[in-house]
Amino acid sequence: MASLDSVLSCIDLNLDRSLGRLFDLLRIPSISTDPNYKGECRRAADYLAGDLAAIGFAASVRDTNGHPMVLARHEGPEGAPHVLFYGHYDVQPVDPIELWTSEPFEPVVKEAPDGSKRIVARGAADDKGQLMTFVEACRAFKAETGSLPCGVTILFEGEEESGSPSLLPFLEAHRDELKADAALVCDTNMWDRRTPAISTGLRGLVGEEIVIKAASRDLHSGYYGGAAANPLHILSKIVADLHDETGRVTIPGFYDGVGEVPDAVKAQWDNLGFSEQAFLGEVGLSVPAGEKGRSVLEQTWSRPTAEVNGMIGGYTGAGFKTVIAAEARAKISFRLVFDQDPAAIREAFRAFVTAKLPADCTVEFHAHGGSGAIQLPFDSPWIAAAREALTDEWPNEAAMIGMGGSIPIAGEFKHRLGMETLLVGFGNGDDAIHSPNEKYEMTSFHKGQRSWARILDRLGKGVAV
Known part of the structure; x- marks a missing residue:
């Protein structure tokens, strides 16, 4: 000493x-x-x-x-x-x-x-x-x-x-x-x-960019509206389906390898004096999202996520253009915890998306990094x-x-x-x-x-x- x-x-x-x-x-x-x-x-x-x-x-x-x-x-x-x-x-x-x-x-x-x-x-x-x-x-x-x-x-x-x-x-x-x-x-x-x-x-990280394609070119929404597949509709539906009504991710096998935090550690987190209201209030929010029944600290420290980081397609300039886009894109990231396998998550996500595509649409996947928790x-x-x-x-x-x-x-x-x-x-x-x-x-x-x-x-x- x-x-x-x-x-x-x-x-x-x-x-x-x-x-x-x-x-x-x-x-x-x-x-x-x-x-x-x-x-x-x-x-x-x-x-x-x-x-x-x-x-x-x-x-x-x-x-x-x-x-x-x-x-x-x-x-x-x-x-x-x-x-x-x-x-x-x-x-x-x-x-x-x-x-x-x-x-x-x-x-x-x-x-x-x-x-x-x-x-x-x-x-x-x-x-x-x-x-x-x-x-x-x-x-x-x-x-x-x-x-x-x-x-x-x-x-x-x-x-x-x-x-x-x-x-x-x-x-x-x-x-x-x-x-x-x-x-x-x-x-x-x-x-x-x-x-x-x-x-x-x-938390680990897996990033995926998806590109959904339908028609061979952008279409007039008057001539083709209702008859032609709309990649933006398809992509929006896929994104919406990523979570159920309780906030859980619906990709099959997504929670494989996700453990629970011991009660003693949760109790220590509860005693840190963390304010969920202040944490969200700093960014203009007030209601916790994510998985129901989980505290904000649990959600951000020990639970996996699927987040849409960006979506684009069709006409996004000034004014208005009545068009059905030929393709739509989204950038989606997954934060991983415990023993989740980045490669397995990527494969499961791609299978999830592919299974939801109409017959005459295609999808491309572009990987953006992958590391385990x-x-x-x-x-x-x-x-x-x-x-x-x-x-x-x-x-x-x-x-x-x-x-x-x-x-x-x-x-x-x-x-x-x-x-x-x-x-x-x-x-x-x-x-x-x-x-x-x-x-x-x-x-x-x-x-x-x-x-x-x-x-x-x-x-x-x-x-x-």
């Missing part, structure tokens, strides 16, 4: 220095989606590799077909777990620049109306501030103890904000170097400013260890939450490298990631370092798996 206390004191005493290092990284405009910033992405990778090497990691910059990866490794004590920490150094473009109140790549600390302080810069929360909390925790351990409590491999990529095209080939090519007992991902949020969170589940066992010892460590640091007990969105890398760590992913981050919902005036709370940066130090210390004591 004495060594952990000294590590935490080291973090406290060196907060200004750690902030300076973060500022150095934030000043690098590593925008991955814009080819004009290719050199800046490499500069960010070089900076991180050099910083990790300076604290004793075997660190290198690895070339890919796109932006480089940073890979670093530090051994831990014999018998201790080895973890893989993932983050990304690339950032989003800054547009619209006129809405920023300070220069996006000149980080500043600003005082909020409540007196708290926040770091404002592009990448402050997504993901440079987050990843540096972990690096600084490792730095403090090395400074105070000369070692780390467990083995650590670090992977920083430079294409997360542009689709990660080089990531999967890199994982396959470097499987042996990346293998670990568990993965740690920091690209997530707290429940609130006083309550840290561990994300135990991420991630669900850590609710009794996972990795969760238990992290929760204990986080609760020691923050005013409130760490919450076990779900996530409605998808982080594909977590799925790849599971399916390609065979390890569970522990999702712990210190962002806040109002950090304005991807938007002007992105910020990261100073409390998140400071206590995030302390939290990772506690987690590493706790993991170093062993995890019974």
Whole structure:
């Protein structure tokens, strides 16, 4: 315990220095989606590799077909777990620049109306501030103890904000170097400013675009109306049939692999103080949709969905045109949970659509990605260890939450490298990631370092798996 206390004191005493290092990284405009910033992405990778090497990691910059990866490794004590920490150094473009109140790549600390302080810069929360909390925790351990409590491999990529095209080939090519007992991902949020969170589940994602075709050309609705098949009518009927009157998805086999959340976890969710009225009210709604008998948190964290993201066909310009379109299109996405199989969902959906087509109509399907959900066992010892460590640091007990969105890398760590992913981050919902005036709370940066130090210390004591 004495060594952990000294590590935490080291973090406290060196907060200004750690902030300076973060500022150095934030000043690098590593925008991955814009080819004009290719050199800046490499500069960010070089900076991180050099910083990790300076604290004793075997660190290198690895070339890919796109932006480089940073890979670093530090051994831990014999018998201790080895973890893989993932983050990304690339950032989003800054547009619209006129809405920023300070220069996006000149980080500043600003005082909020409540007196708290926040770091404002592009990448402050997504993901440079987050990843540096972990690096600084490792730095403090090395400074105070000369070692780390467990083995650590670090992977920083430079294409997360542009689709990660080089990531999967890199994982396959470097499987042996990346293998670990568990993965740690920091690209997530707290429940609130006083309550840290561990994300135990991420929904998977399947995207499908369908094109229904009927006549060989657009038709005059006076000459052909009533006699000719109308793809918009057909598509609308198919979309309407995706759900029954209780909100359940009607595709056969859709719920295969969908489990139930334990009652104890549901009870914890009920105690989080979440307001369904406030959640929906922020976007001008008041009545929960979806499956009847399910809370909003259940619906967004642990239940699968079928959502229509867009429909188009026929004349949509100004004025009016009496036409029966030759084709109609829809983009439909499915959020998956637990053990749902993305390939099986895609196949079942295509069969569902095909079975509802009139004889003289055709359909084309275009796949848009597919990844399975991630669900850590609710009794996972990795969760238990992290929760204990986080609760020691923050005013409130760490919450076990779900996530409605998808982080594909977590799925790849599971399916390609065979390890569970522990999702712990210190962002806040109002950090304005991807938007002007992105910020990261100073409390998140400071206590995030302390939290990772506690987690590493706790993991170093062993995890019974």
